[in-house]
Amino acid sequence: MKNKILASAALLGAMALAATGCAGSSGGDGGGGDEVVTVGFAQTGSESGWRSANTESMKAAFSEENGFDLIFNAADNDAAAQIAAVRDFISRGVDAIVIAPIVEDGWDDVLQEASDAGIPVVLEDRTVTASDDLFASWVGLDFKKEGVMAGEWAAETFGDTPTKMVVLEGTTGSAPANDRAEGFDEAIAGTGIETIDSQTGDFTRDGGKTVMEGFLQKYGVDGIDLLYAHNDDMALGAIEAIEAAGGVPGEDIQIVSIDAVKDGMQALVDGKINFIVECNPMLGELAAGLVTDVLAGDEVEKQVYVEDQSFDQEAAAAVIDSRPY
Known part of the structure; x- marks a missing residue:
């Protein structure tokens, strides 16, 4: 299994993200040409400031301007509701599914259903215990x-x-x-x-x-x-x-x-x-790039890690005004 580490500084703007080339496309063109790519995104909920920033990053990356039609669902930290949302995406015949799994367990059946329907799945933020054959890639933090x-x-x-x-x-x-x-x-x-x-x-x-x-x-x-x-x-x-x-x-x-x-x-x-x-929440551009590459038939990394930083009081004071989240 191949892994990739990305510096968190490269996540602070779309230009830097695109320049890394680490997830293939920056998500600026949802698969090529004028075709709109329909993506279902199953979010955990809106339980924290981190989650809100993550949602905004995803919505910005999977925008109409970038060639996507995003179907968004926030499950309010209800794992059963999140799985039901993924099944709804499958029944609607979306082109791809992105999931931020609430919990690690219980995903085998619905991921198999997506695979059987020919719909690729990209995980973002959190991981699952299901076989990695059931999803195309994961992007997130260690x-x-x-x-x-x-x-x-x-x-x-x-x-x-x-x-x-x-x-x-x-x-x-x-x-x-x-x-x-x-x-x-x-x-x-x-x-x-x-x-x-x-x-x-x-x-x-x-x-x-x-x-x-x-x-x-x-x-x-x-x-x-x-x-x-x-x-x-x-x-x-x-x-x-x-x-x-x-x-x-x-x-x-x-x-x-x-x-x-x-x-x-x-x-x-x-x-x-x-x-x-x-824990950097700005994962949208990377997730969109992975979806674009998977749909184009390109090989992608199975795991895309984003590098974290740490802060004491002095370090926080030096950067707080310039941070986007």
Whole structure:
């Protein structure tokens, strides 16, 4: 299986994306000529700032101006509804399907149905456990590496110091939740960091706030040294809970998060989050390029990885005004 790594800087504009040539076409012409390409896109929902930026990137890339007719569905984090949406795309005879899978499991049957109908599938953002023979390509981030990067910061910051940590997990069964947990745990092995509680906030700000309120009621501000949030939105909700409990986020409880969306970066600049690992949402041009190449019969990479960055307060302050998300 061939893999490809793309620098995240190349994702910050369509011109840079096209220049890389890493996903073939930049998505500017949906397959060649004047023919309109109909694409069904099954999105997870609109649970976070990251997801909203990802959706806008996809809609911009699969635009009418670029030769596409996009049929968009957001499943509100309901895996069964998302699979039903994909089946609807198949019944409508779309030219290609793009999926951001809510969870990893349960995709074998519907992907086989798409294959039997001769409709290629490109996965974006998240992965599935189904055979990779059932989809043409995947484009996204290395979630485990993101967890490792966050964990390395925690290991360096706390070392052997006894540290009580709570975790706000992403959607149960999702690739980013699974991989970010695994990577972080590997990075902090042998340190003084102890996970005293871990629950899902479902990647939402409200979920992060609610779960953190429960942690604070159980342990108190003084009983928690570190929060690891699987995304910025949950961290931002947790900040509200910490402040409501009389604590100072970033000081009384240090926070490490993943995504680097605008609100999260601002919290980092303000000292309320201590470290953020980026998860770049601007995947639309790459996904459109893959669809175009697959429909043209060109060989494509099976996995297209986008490189992530990480930020402390100083680094965030230097770039926050120039970032598109």
